[in-house]
Amino acid sequence: MALVKDNILLQCIRGSLGDQLTIYERNGQIIIAKKRGPSKNKPTIKQLEARYKMKIAAAYALAILEDPELKAYYKSLAGPGQNAYNMAVKDAYKSPEVQNIRFEEETVIVTAKDEFRVAAVEIRVVNKVGNIQERGNAVLSRNGVDWHYKATSLPPGGKVIIVAVDLPGNETVKELSIGG
Template sequence: MAIVKDSNLLLQNVQGTLGKQFTIYKRNGQIIIAVKRGKSKKKPTQKQLDVRWKMKVASAYAVAIIKDPEVKAYYQSLAGPGQNAYNMAVKDAFHSPVIQDIKVEATDTVVVTAKNEFRLATVRVRVQDESGKVIEEGKAVPEKNGVDWSYKVAQMPKKGRIRVFVEDLPGNVSERGLLLG
């Protein structure tokens, strides 16, 4: 790949493929010349097919979501040089949030530490007894540090399980549990 530095009169208005050897295109006002890539003759692996599907879904999300001016402005504010709101929305949709830690404080408060490169939409906490019956469920509240979310449990069982569901803007959900007792 080569980036044309000077305003080249010959390449200024050229885009496309030349002689099945080079592709010339513009990105962010720069002219780029690259070797033309051909289609692979290998059969894609299952992992490649999964990634292609995930990318297709992420791209569809980005196309739809940037029609909302507020969300587009949010993603654009996170874009770096050579990036745009669409790129950031695809990146957000492609990666799921990560639940780093679940703690139960002495005050019967569940504290969830979760992160995502972009903002999280919701954190839900489900409290179950030993048999798996749901005792209560609700949304956690974000703490001021921007990483922790807390949920006050009305009646914490001695034994049981806490399930945490973290969702980001595109709808990717990560789930993690904590055994009690």
């Protein structure tokens, strides 16, 4: 790879030269690199999964470009050399993280984070037989990471199922048993 400085001939050229070189611009700099060809190796299961995940992320990113509000949100997070599309792909590629679940009397408090934004946290209270006793959406607290859900009751021997969802719809599910 070579960086080109002050070359009038290469200021307007982009693309491949035969099977040898590729000329492109990145962050305002012109780069000349050896042209890469397709791999001759069969893709691994992990590579196929990554390709599928990227395909879904790219489809989400294209869809958000049609929504002016979401496009503006992602564009506001973009750094130098990035755009709303890049940020949307990055967001769609990673699921939110449920970091902590705790109880304060009948209130379930969930700490959930995402590099961009957690859109919703749903709480399901399940009794010890396995039936859903109640469900509902938690409310985001002022600190921006804790979500609160006031349950009518937390049955001993049951469990609480937490579903954290980010803007692209990626879900993270965690369960916590209720003592008793």
